[in-house]
Amino acid sequence: MTASTPQRLRSFVTGQFELTRAVAHALKARPFNPYPYLKPFIERASGVREPPISATPHTVVYTRGSMRLLRYAAPRRRHRTPILFVYSLINRWYILDFLPGRSLIEHLTQEGFDVYAIDWGVPGQEEERLTWSDLLGGLIQTAVRWTLRVSKSRDLTLYGYCMGGTLALAYTSLYPEGVRNLVAQATPVDFSKGGVYTLWTAANHFDVDSLVDAYGNVPTPVLESGFLMVAPVQRLTRWLEVCRRIDDPDFVSTFLAMERWGSDPVPFPGEVYRQYIKDCYQQNLFHQGRMKVGGENVDLGRIQASVLNVIAEHDTIAFPAMSEPLVDLVGTKDAQTRRYPVGHIGLSASSKGPTHVWPSISEWIAARSRAMEP
Amino acid sequence: MSDSDRPPPPRGLLARGLKLLGHLTHPETRTGKVFTRAEQGLTRFLTRVSESPTYLRASGTVLRQGLNARIRRNSLVENALHTLRLPTTSEVENLRDQLRRVNDQVEALGSQLEVVVDLLHRKESAAEPAPTDSPPTKPGA
Structure with missing residues (x-):
């Protein structure tokens, strides 16, 4: 049944009002990212609303400051060894629990893993003085202990994503107890190969x-301005693809969810950032095994846990050349690299994830995890 | 008329406009080819600029001066407010931050209690003796 003229008129007026309000709100906040400005138009034209994120059921098992430890229980647990995700400090946690059917975390829970993830939260004034030592020996170590306690396991698989991978590597080098396997996904290791990021953060x-x-x-x-400057034109022109496919609700929904994640960074804790830029980007000490945390050298050669180095071949944030040296730097003999023909976010959110990437990673972890006792 | 026979719902003006924009900029159309060439040219130009030593030196200097000015201004404002015995911006921010943390803690505490109750419940269930078919014997019988 078609709508009557007054109904259509009312809908038109309401729509215009909502659109104007959304754009006015974006103009007031004035973010660099085009998402808040363009999203209302795409939503209005397509009739698709921003999809719900992080849909996999979870509970908060521990909290400290702005950090939370989330647990995603498996419907039928098959592996005693749990997985603990460590994310980058600037990103929100939900990229690996993106959309139903497009969630690495959902995939792993269905494979029978007890999954945990550190949500760093939004850092406030208390986090300004947070150091690498507090981060590794305080927050991550406590998260590891809670994960082992709740999952009733002696050891775990540490899974780092992007800068979270750098943190996971540094943690395992300094605190190897309890880390059975380590997955480093799109993880920068050799910061001299960081392209424009290395150039822009040079000390001079x-x-x-x-x-x-x-x-x-x-x-x-x-x-945001840093990320925008890497590809300023493409940041806008990629919205043209969603204009072409405005009739495809699945495409619009995934596109909006991905853009939302990309426009949702959080502030970077100050002191951690200072050391990260100086020791990693400006002097490349992390790669050389000379970065100091709490008075100790972060030496990747001390890592004896099994290591999987996951590389996205089209990554323009953690370039493949930054991650490639990892397997030669760690001390373990059980270290391997797996490459996938996707981009940085594509590892976690593209259609190739559930079919190509995740089964391969999940199989590697399962082969190195202890099974549940009968 | 069945559902499948119905014409597709009329698209709004905005959707048609966006679709047209997408079509005009598609690399396979004539206008799209021009657009793609312009896009590539602009990208090359911006890449050259953002990697040039002159730009990096100039932007670095501007950024440093701006940041140093901000440090001086913050210090002056805070000193002035302290002298007047008024709460400073950072103190108000701190208070807001603490409220947010209390909220997070309450939420997390609720979830942690759920986990504890769940664990206790499981322990109690495991401790209970399995039910038997025979009736319980009377004491002293």
Whole structure:
């Protein structure tokens, strides 16, 4: 039944009002990312609403400051060894629990793994003075203990994504107890191969001390402007693809969810950022095994856990050349690299994830995990 | 008329406009080819600019000066507010942050209690003796 003229008129007026309000709200916040400005138009034209994120059921098992430890229980647990995800400090946790059917976490729970993830939360003033030592020896170590306690396991698989992979590697080097396997997904290791990021953060024109002293935590517009400058034109023109496929609700829904994640960074804890830029990007000490955390060298040669190095071949954030040296740096003999023809986010959110990427990663972890006792 | 015979719902003006924009910029159309060439040219230009030493030096200097000005301004404002015995911006922010944390803690505490209750319940169920078919014997019988 078609709508009557007054109904259509009412719908038109209401729609225009909502659209204007959404755009006005975006203009008031003035973010660098085009998402808040363009999303209302796409939603209005397609009739598709922003999809729900992080849909896999979970509970909070531990909290400390702004950090939370989330648990995603398996419907039928088959592996005693749990998996603990460590994310990048600037990203929200839900990229690996993206959409129903497009969620690595959902996939792993269905494979029978007891899955945990650290949500760093939104850092506030208390996190301004947080150091690498607090992060590794405080937050991650506590998360590891809680994971082992709740899952009733002696050891776990540590799964780091992007900068979270760098953190997971540093943690395992300093605190190897309890880490049975380590997966490093799109993880920067050799920071001299970081392309424009290495160039832009060079010590002679990027004064990280002033930035941290001025702001405390590094604000999101500063971080966003960096990502925007990598591909400013493509950041806008990729929206043209969604215009072409405005009649395809699945495409629109996935596109909006991905753009939402990309436009949802959080501030970077100041002192952690200072050391990260100086020791990793400016001096490449992490790669050389000379980065100091709590007075100790982060030496990847000390890592004896099994290591899987996951590389996205089209990654423009953690370039493949940054991750490639990992298997030669770790001490274990059970280290391998697996490459997939996707981009940085594609590892976690593309249609190739559930068919190509995740089964391969899941099989590697399962082969190295202890089974549940009968 | 069955559902399948019905014409597709009329698309709004906005959807048609966006679709047209997408079509005009599609690399296979004539206008799209021009657009793609312009896009590639602009990308090459911006890449050259953003990697040039002159741009990096200039933007680095501007950024440093801006940040140092901000550090000085923050310090002056906070000192002035302290002198007047008024709460500073950072103190208000701190208070807001603490409220948010309390909220997070309450939410997490609720979830942790659920886990504890669940564990206790499981322990109790395991401790209970399995039911038997024979009736319980009377004491002293």
